[in-house]
Amino acid sequence: MGLFDRFFGRRVELDPAARQRLETWRARPEPGLSDDFRATRLVVVDVETTGLDLARDRLIAIGACAVENGQVVMADSFEIVLRQDKTSTKDNILIHGIGGEAQRDGLEPAEALLRFLDFLGKSPLVAFHVTFDQTMIKKAVKEYLGFEFKHPWLDLAYVMPGLLPEHARRYRALDDWSGHFRINNFARHSALADALATAQLFLCALPLAEAKRSTCYRNLQDLEKAQRWISWEN
């Protein structure tokens, strides 16, 4: 029994159809992390939650868009609201704009997460401040689908300073980097809009990466790891 099972202390019962969908997803081939990004599909993701506490707060919405062959495919995008039994606080609602009614009208969480997995396939993930998105999604998948969501993630919050070290000290948040590339956000703090802004930032990163002979997802993961060490030293 893993740490999370002990933490939540219950097993999830999925109906057979849901179980079948989950199995199908798990059986899909793993992505080639060394393929050129100009020839692969990556998914950029952003989440909205009830708050910033990784342990106690819950996942409200997921927004995601696909970057395929180095371009954002507008139609290959995804957003979903997970039904909440208890709506988040007013302050929180003011941040992401998903009101109490929308939260209660959201999709049943297991179904919402299955749809997310269907959309994702086995494409590697990209986010800004991965720890947050990763933890929230992992927690929800564990709680509602009952399995450990292990997936490749890439954190632009480390990749960008690695690519543009001259800005590393000044730029911290997504807004800083978006401002640098003049990326407009059509609705800040909506999961899909933030995912698009992150995806645009990723597009900006590609030529910079290629200039450093990083041509695939794995190269950028290595860059991220190195940058984490540098940040640690700082």
Add this chain to the structure above:
Amino acid sequence: MAAPNSLILATAEHLARFAPFDSMAKEHLIWLAERLKLAYYGKGEVLLSPDHGDVKRFYIIKQGAVQVEQTETGGAWLELHEGESFPLGALLGGRTTVSSFKALTDVFTYELDKADFHALLKLSPAFQDFCTRRIATLLERSQRSVQARYATSTAEQQSLRSPLSSIARRKPITCSPDTPLRQALETIQENTISAIVVVEGEDRPVGVFTVRDLISRVILPGTDLNTPMREVMTPNPVSLAPTAHAFEAAMLMARHGFRHVLVADGDRLTGVISEKDLFSLQRVGVTQISASIRGAANLDTLVKAAEDIRRLGHNMMAQGVAAEQLTQILSTLNDILTQRIIELECSATQDCRHAFCWLAFGSEGRLEQTLSTDQDNGIIFTVPEGETADQARACLLPLAERINRALDACGFPLCKGEIMAMNPKWCLSLDEWKATFARWIDAGDPESLLNASIFFDFRPLLGQEKLAEELQAWLLAKTTTTPRFLHQMAANALRNRPPLGLVRDFVVDGEGDQANTLDLKLNGTTPFVDAARVLALATGVAATGTAARLRGAGPKLNIPESEVEAWLSSFFFIQMLRLNGQHEEMEAGKPMDNRIDPDQLNDLDRRILKESFRQARKVQARLALDYKV
């Protein structure tokens, strides 16, 4: 398909802020948004160039600026910004692009596959219309908004533009050249008409007779009523094509004092337009003003008429009358005014025994006067036997000065550069003009080229027009055979480049009140005017107007008509903005000039202005190509 998500909706909404997407149906915008891909190009990266082969995608700028460069000359010629799309021509024609598109800043573009682009053309009429007619579509929308702004009836405006065929519906009453006068007069009385057209063969008009001719040609001379019509009619009547506009007929009447104009399709008479038929033009006041000028007996009356002309110009501006018509109407009325001033001054003096012709230069010479204009004129004369040119000039100069001062009193300020008939330098005999022109053509220094750009637009206003015609013929014979001079004129014209865009690198200059404004004359219309002059002088086109020059030179240079018309649409759009600016300055009680603040324009007009600058660059590219500058 599932309901579009917030990204697709936001993309559709974003596009809907710009033409042509703003006039597309919502479902077509969603259809488009669902097929877009978003791409990024770092500063300096080339998005598209002729090397890329056939164009595979349609690009819409989401953010950033793209510089368009002409591959042949390597010159930047346009900047594109958020909401603008490219390359329409290459996609429609299924070819490679002739320009290259480079990211001037970091750029994000929405991109649509070629097959989807063609599907969208079929799906959305608004999109199709924009892609195929482009500037014409934008202009129509701008004109609609001008009219809406002034909220007046567009009846006047429409009737000004209606073709003569729609006005002259009655079948004209005719007789033959052999018809006896008595019979023709009976016909006139039976039909209660005021004019009869004399035709030969298959309705070929050969003369006109009006009831006004009765007194001078029949009653007073006591003409025999059996005289055939050929002997009393006014021969060689002026006619217009059925496709000509109502305002052209009004101009012809105003200019020559006619009350009737024939409409003829080739050689065949199809109608007669009388002053009465141009009811709406009478309301606008063109005919009243021209009649009051003709009847004016002193300067005071003319000063009032000049005010009327200016008021008329502002009224027509407010009604959204197109610039081409407006500038022609203003120039025509100003011509009539000037002619009357000259007539009055000549009759008040003895020194006009010399045969001379009054010349108009510059914008007046081109029939392109705006609401604010100063004098540019001169005199050409013949030297009488036994006199020298200087002696003749000495007689003419005092007269010229009185005319110049009278024009000044009528609101045409004396020319600061002293290009006026009262200046001995510009009151010359035919031979002296030829010598002066020849000197400029042979010297080709900056001052000569500048002079050529003013004086070579000359047009006779009153007097011995044959002198001006002879000078014109001589000039064209000289310029068409002096390629070096044309090359210098072209190079000179290309020194004045239209701005690339409206945001960055936009030619806003001036100081104080003029800060951040753009000179629409220098940067906007001058490139067209200069190019038209060079092309006309090169091909021997005698017209002086920019439109007439380009329309005349175009076919001789194998320039497609559609291209010439796109240039002219742009030229007249900028003229309209100039007029509009002057109109608003006058309303606000400010001095009139040619400057506008581009930030004050609405989005649509700003967009068209940019497109017009692009056309100006195309005209210049044509010059550069022809003269290898």
